[in-house]
Amino acid sequence: MRDTVPAGPNAEGQAEAVLARFRLEVYERRHPRTDATVEQLLERHLADAKLGFKTKKNYRSQADKHIIPFIGRQKVRAIDADVTDSFYSELRRCRDHCDRQPRTDHRTDRAHDCDERCRPHACEPLSESSILYIHQILSGAFRRAVRLKWVTINPIDFAEPPSPPKPRPRPPSVEDAAAIVNEAWKDPDWGALIWLTMVAGNRRGELCGIRWSHVDLERGVIHVQRAIGQYGKETWEKDTKNEDDRRIVLDPETIMVLSEHRARCDQRARELGTRLARDAFMFSRDPLGATHLKPDSVTQRYSRLVARLGIDTSIHKLRTYNATELLSAGVDIRTVAGRHGHGGGGATTGRHYSAWVSEADQRAAGTVTPRMPARPRIADLPPKVEFDPKHPFEKLAIELRDRIYAGTLVMGLPIPSVKEIGRQNGVSPSTAQRAVQLLSEWGLVRVEPGRPTLVAPRSAETSAVGDPESPVGQPAQIIVEAEAIELEVRRLGATVASLHTQASPGDTKSLHRLLVGAVKRHGSKPGEIDDFELIVRRPGDNAILTTYVALAP
Numbered sequence: 001m002r003d004t005v006p007a008g009p010n011a012e013g014q015a016e017a018v019l020a021r022f023r024l025e026v027y028e029r030r031h032p033r034t035d036a037t038v039e040q041l042l043e044r045h046l047a048d049a050k051l052g053f054k055t056k057k058n059y060r061s062q063a064d065k066h067i068i069p070f071i072g073r074q075k076v077r078a079i080d081a082d083v084t085d086s087f088y089s090e091l092r093r094c095r096d097h098c099d100r101q102p103r104t105d106h107r108t109d110r111a112h113d114c115d116e117r118c119r120p121h122a123c124e125p126l127s128e129s130s131i132l133y134i135h136q137i138l139s140g141a142f143r144r145a146v147r148l149k150w151v152t153i154n155p156i157d158f159a160e161p162p163s164p165p166k167p168r169p170r171p172p173s174v175e176d177a178a179a180i181v182n183e184a185w186k187d188p189d190w191g192a193l194i195w196l197t198m199v200a201g202n203r204r205g206e207l208c209g210i211r212w213s214h215v216d217l218e219r220g221v222i223h224v225q226r227a228i229g230q231y232g233k234e235t236w237e238k239d240t241k242n243e244d245d246r247r248i249v250l251d252p253e254t255i256m257v258l259s260e261h262r263a264r265c266d267q268r269a270r271e272l273g274t275r276l277a278r279d280a281f282m283f284s285r286d287p288l289g290a291t292h293l294k295p296d297s298v299t300q301r302y303s304r305l306v307a308r309l310g311i312d313t314s315i316h317k318l319r320t321y322n323a324t325e326l327l328s329a330g331v332d333i334r335t336v337a338g339r340h341g342h343g344g345g346g347a348t349t350g351r352h353y354s355a356w357v358s359e360a361d362q363r364a365a366g367t368v369t370p371r372m373p374a375r376p377r378i379a380d381l382p383p384k385v386e387f388d389p390k391h392p393f394e395k396l397a398i399e400l401r402d403r404i405y406a407g408t409l410v411m412g413l414p415i416p417s418v419k420e421i422g423r424q425n426g427v428s429p430s431t432a433q434r435a436v437q438l439l440s441e442w443g444l445v446r447v448e449p450g451r452p453t454l455v456a457p458r459s460a461e462t463s464a465v466g467d468p469e470s471p472v473g474q475p476a477q478i479i480v481e482a483e484a485i486e487l488e489v490r491r492l493g494a495t496v497a498s499l500h501t502q503a504s505p506g507d508t509k510s511l512h513r514l515l516v517g518a519v520k521r522h523g524s525k526p527g528e529i530d531d532f533e534l535i536v537r538r539p540g541d542n543a544i545l546t547t548y549v550a551l552a553p
Contacts, residue, residue: 005018034076036145041141041144042063042072042141045141046059048144049140052238057231066091070097076142081155081159083155084135085159088135088161091125092125096123096124098123102121104118105118105120128165132164135161139154170313171321171324176311179309180306181194183308190301192283193207194318195257198318200322200339202224203319204299205227205238206226206240208283209237210281211281211282212279213278217259220249220252221249223245223246228295235292240341268288276289303315322340392431393434396427397435399425400415400421400439413455414453415454418436440453483505483538484539486499487514487534487535487536487537489518489522489533489535496522505536505546511536511548515532533548533549534547
């Protein structure tokens with residue numbers, strides 16, 4: 001046990017206090033205040049913890065099946081990282097906790113005649129997600145033990161839990177979704193439920209809990225505030241998963257679907273000589289909407305539907321389908337998270353649907369490209385100079401050459417400085433300088449004192465465009481055409497001048513000359529040119545064609 005006390009006038013007293021605390025923890029570890037077992041701790045935890053009904057049932061099931069049979073009789077004080085790691089290893093060995101002796105797994109515990117369903121036992125590991133769930137149960141129970149002073153530290157904090165499983169949403173394809181909803185429309189009420197699940201992304205419990213009083217068809221809004229929970233055959237009405245009320249705006253087609261569904265419900269009530277109650281459930285097997293659907297029944301009916309179609313999916317995947325379609329259409333992630341009731345301001349949505357967020361992001365990036373100015377037409381590069389590099393500067397030159405041919409170093413724009421090239425590649429500036437000089441000899445860059453080194457920057461008067469007879473030493477060129485442009489001169493981000501002229505946005509030589517003139521007119525010295533930048537636009541268009549920055553000589 002270690003701790004460090006910072007230096008100071010009270011350091012000695014603080015160190016004595018830390019030592020006393022260490023001694024107390026060691027004493028309590030050896031002489032705990034309780035002989036409680038893990039099973040007793042779990043009973044206390046399940047009795048005192050504020051858990052939902054279904055969560056408490058699940059905790060009880062996991063404790064009875066996995067935790068208590070193994071470590072339930074052990075003293076709470078005896079649990080440490082070694083015990084928990086061994087426990088997790090056993091769970092990974094066999095989910096049924098067999099004794100490694102041959103046996104038969106019978107299809108039922110009741111008296112029966114064995115058939116092909118009664119098979120020899122084969123060990124199967126408990127899933128990593130289930131082990132993580134058990135880890136969370138134990139962690140919560142031992143946190144309570146610390147508060148109760150049964151133990152001084154939480155030993156589960158030192159255990160190695162399984163990694164959370166990676167989300168793998170597999171929504172149905174558009175074709176499968178269309179087949180599913182078309183099959184569902186054979187029963188109009190069932191079709192309305194499937195349609196709403198696809199377009200609103202509700203959880204199945206939320207669908208079962210929607211009442212007509214929660215729906216405003218005139219404004220096209222559903223207020224999701226309640227849900228139906230189910231464990232076994234028992235059902236109950238409860239808050240939504242994250243206990244949040246949310247409103248989902250509906251599109252006109254969905255409003256029409258729900259209006260027709262409401263008309264059918266009203267018709268059934270009139271046939272019974274009564275009216276539909278205001279708080280009747282939207283989806284119900286009762287003609288008056290007095291009872292809700294059971295979530296498990298919805299799941300089972302949906303499973304039978306997709307089985308008939310030969311589609312491998314679940315009803316929860318319709319919620320996934322809604323999220324992925326929204327994200328793929330470019331809807332921002334916070335809006336999707338709000339419609340789905342995800343907490344964390346979109347963190348949960350991003351974690352589960354990162355692939356579709358990336359896809360939407362790529363499409364968003366693609367919308368910028370059509371607004372970009374046309375790139376200057378670049379003549380063919382000289383043929384590559386092939387040789388066997390022996391010295392470090394030659395190897396670096398080959399690497400830079402390949403970056404030019406790959407387009408990573410863009411023609412007409414500066415390459416990194418010699419110091420930056422040396423830093424990036426772990427070589428001295430002199431080695432980087434010799435590599436750049438070799439690129440210049442190959443005609444791939446232009447080196448001029450006091451100016452940035454540009455990639456293939458020579459203009460039309462130095463060589464013929466695309467001349468196949470041009471020797472290796474002749475540089476490629478950029479074809480530039482003058483046009484009317486607007487220039488905005490900025491110094492340290494502030495606009496200092498504007499002018500109109502005829503020039504090519506891709507002609508760096510002309511842009512440099514214009515920037516130098518603007519700097520002189522501003523009254524600044526040539527050495528201050530790196531404080532300035534030139535913003536190039538077409539007349540009447542706010543889109544920036546290019547931004548030119550020059551380095552001071």
